[in-house]
Amino acid sequence: MSGVSPTTPTDPPVVQISGLYKSFGTVDVLKGIDLTVREREVVCVIGPSGSGKSTLLRCVNLLERPTQGVVELLGIDVTDPDVDIDRVRTHVGMVFQSFNLFAHHTVMGNLILAQRKVLKRSKAEAEEVAWANLRQVGLEDRATFYPAELSGGQQQRAAIARALSMNPALMLFDEPTSALDPELVGDVLAVMRDLALGGMTMLVVTHEMAFARDVSDRVVFMDDGVIVEEGPAAQVIGSPSTDRARIFLKRVLDPTHIDDSEIGETEPDEPAD
Amino acid sequence: MPTDPNSPALLATRPRMSPRKKAKISQAAQYGVLAIVIVLALKAMDWDKLRTQMFNVNVIASMLDALPRAFANTLLYTICAFAVGLSLGMVLALMKMSSVGPYRWLATAYAEFFRGIPALLVVLSIGFLIPILFGIKLPNMTVKIGIALGLVSAAYVSETLRAGLQAVPRGQVEAARSLGLSQSQAMRSVVVPQAFRIVLPPLTNELILITKDTSFVYLLGLATSEYELTKLGTNALNQASGGLTGVVVVGLVYLIITLPLGHLARRMEKKNARQR
Ligand SMILES: Nc1ncnc2c1ncn2[C@@H]1O[C@H](COP(=O)(O)OP(=O)(O)OP(=O)(O)O)[C@@H](O)[C@H]1O
Numbered sequence: 001m002s003g004v005s006p007t008t009p010t011d012p013p014v015v016q017i018s019g020l021y022k023s024f025g026t027v028d029v030l031k032g033i034d035l036t037v038r039e040r041e042v043v044c045v046i047g048p049s050g051s052g053k054s055t056l057l058r059c060v061n062l063l064e065r066p067t068q069g070v071v072e073l074l075g076i077d078v079t080d081p082d083v084d085i086d087r088v089r090t091h092v093g094m095v096f097q098s099f100n101l102f103a104h105h106t107v108m109g110n111l112i113l114a115q116r117k118v119l120k121r122s123k124a125e126a127e128e129v130a131w132a133n134l135r136q137v138g139l140e141d142r143a144t145f146y147p148a149e150l151s152g153g154q155q156q157r158a159a160i161a162r163a164l165s166m167n168p169a170l171m172l173f174d175e176p177t178s179a180l181d182p183e184l185v186g187d188v189l190a191v192m193r194d195l196a197l198g199g200m201t202m203l204v205v206t207h208e209m210a211f212a213r214d215v216s217d218r219v220v221f222m223d224d225g226v227i228v229e230e231g232p233a234a235q236v237i238g239s240p241s242t243d244r245a246r247i248f249l250k251r252v253l254d255p256t257h258i259d260d261s262e263i264g265e266t267e268p269d270e271p272a273d
Numbered sequence: 274m275p276t277d278p279n280s281p282a283l284l285a286t287r288p289r290m291s292p293r294k295k296a297k298i299s300q301a302a303q304y305g306v307l308a309i310v311i312v313l314a315l316k317a318m319d320w321d322k323l324r325t326q327m328f329n330v331n332v333i334a335s336m337l338d339a340l341p342r343a344f345a346n347t348l349l350y351t352i353c354a355f356a357v358g359l360s361l362g363m364v365l366a367l368m369k370m371s372s373v374g375p376y377r378w379l380a381t382a383y384a385e386f387f388r389g390i391p392a393l394l395v396v397l398s399i400g401f402l403i404p405i406l407f408g409i410k411l412p413n414m415t416v417k418i419g420i421a422l423g424l425v426s427a428a429y430v431s432e433t434l435r436a437g438l439q440a441v442p443r444g445q446v447e448a449a450r451s452l453g454l455s456q457s458q459a460m461r462s463v464v465v466p467q468a469f470r471i472v473l474p475p476l477t478n479e480l481i482l483i484t485k486d487t488s489f490v491y492l493l494g495l496a497t498s499e500y501e502l503t504k505l506g507t508n509a510l511n512q513a514s515g516g517l518t519g520v521v522v523v524g525l526v527y528l529i530i531t532l533p534l535g536h537l538a539r540r541m542e543k544k545n546a547r548q549r
């Protein structure tokens with residue numbers, strides 16, 4: 001059960017992170033991360049809440065400034081203060097847990113805004129790109145809708161289309177399905193799977209183990225600000241070699257654990273005595 | 274036969290008024306009181322007095338000539354004060370969000386000060402004190418009242434604008450930045466348009482308050498050409514046997530301005546609620 005797009009060590013790296021530290025005040029969140037993602041590679045990051053997964057992703061496109069270390073994107077060290085970070089960011093798409101579609105624009109407006117303002121594309125050109133991406137995520141019939149008029153799954157797919165409209169070399173996903181109703185998760189994952197099959201380079205933080213297993217070339221297990229385990233999905237998810245990974249995966253995968261949480265949700269309805 | 278006094282069967286058979294019936298009786302009583310009050314008021318009212326003292330045709334006729342001018346002046350003073358309040362309020366809002374401490378303190382102190390004193394005092398100070406203290410002669414009444422009410426309004430407007438800007442979720446800026454927009458582009462294309470919608474209803478309400486506060490201008494002593502609605506109305510009180518007709522007339526004219534604005538503000542609020 002290997003990834004969908006086998007890569008070789010000779011593929012050029014899209015992201016190369018070395019010795020990355022990040023602290024907020026006195027709290028050390030990332031404590032020395034080394035990670036390389038090569039062209040066409042899909043890397044999934046898993047790990048418990050608070051382990052620094054989001055922070056790692058946000059350091060890649062400099063939504064957070066690394067405290068120490070180097071992040072090279074397409075061969076450019078983005079931590080260099082002289083780098084035009086706005087320029088670099090156009091090559092990196094980011095998809096957020098909470099969608100973050102622009103509330104005052106329609107879906108089409110969302111997809112063309114940055115194309116027009118940043119890439120200086122003409123309206124016609126930007127819309128053509130937008131339509132192609134809306135088709136890809138199955139939302140051609142929602143172009144004139146406002147975000148508030150869409151389901152969570154539709155909003156997330158629109159957000160993916162918005163990121164794709166900038167023709168990024170790399171897509172970052174931060175728990176893209178965590179805010180969705182269970183029945184809407186599949187649509188979003190299907191879009192991401194198609195993207196992976198199409199050869200997009202992806203760095204994905206997710207709790208969807210089936211997706212990580214079936215789609216990713218590599219799985220990275222993070223805990224407490226460091227990468228604890230890294231390797232093919234079958235190895236990291238199937239037979240983890242560290243206790244920390246085993247405990248985490250048991251909690252995520254164990255069906256009795258899922259049952260527990262479901263009982264927990266219905267508990268308030270039952271008599272307390 | 275159940276012995277537990279709280280058992281459902283017993284509760285159901287215990288005679289008591291249903292909540293629905295109770296609500297109906299209470300409502301009927303309220304209508305009854307209202308009807309009695311209205312009937313008594315109508316009976317007690319002297320209808321002839323009402324006509325001569327509040328809707329005196331002669332007084333109304335005498336006011337008609339000057340009314341358009343006064344109406345226009347009220348609007349002019351309002352717009353001028355609002356323009357000052359909005360511009361200064363915007364500067365103060367940016368100061369409040371500045372990373373430079375003294376800017377924040379100054380803006381906060383300003384807002385506290387002008388929200389804490391009566392607008393009437395500010396109008397008097399600007400109208401009389403400033404010219405005396407600084408030897409500046411403010412060119413005309415529009416400028417005087419515009420500055421005075423604008424200074425007060427800016428205190429409120431700055432708070433409204435700051436709250437509006439900060440009400441736009443951080444994720445909106447992060448999404449914009451992650452697409453390559455610069456900080457200022459994100460501000461202009463994403464934050465300000467959304468904040469604008471949030472602040473439009475409260476700003477409309479501020480406009481209503483200013484419209485009413487322009488009445489303070491009469492304190493500064495007005496030439497006939499500078500009369501606004503309140504001055505016109507109170508002047509008409511001096512007419513023999515006209516009663517309150519003057520203030521009734523201008524009161525109605527104020528409502529012609531303020532009611533539609535209030536309606537507009539509420540409609541925008543509802544629309545915003547739907548879009549979120
Ligand atoms: N802006 C910030 N200021 C202070 N602390 C922060 C900030 N952002 C993150 N942290 C802290 O960093 C730690 C890691 O956060 P992060 O969001 O990266 O975790 P995560 O692995 O993504 O968790 P989750 O699965 O819950 O999303 C947390 O303890 C968090 O409180």
Ligand SMILES: [Mg+2]
Pocket residue numbers: 053054055174175
């Ligand atoms: Mg996170």
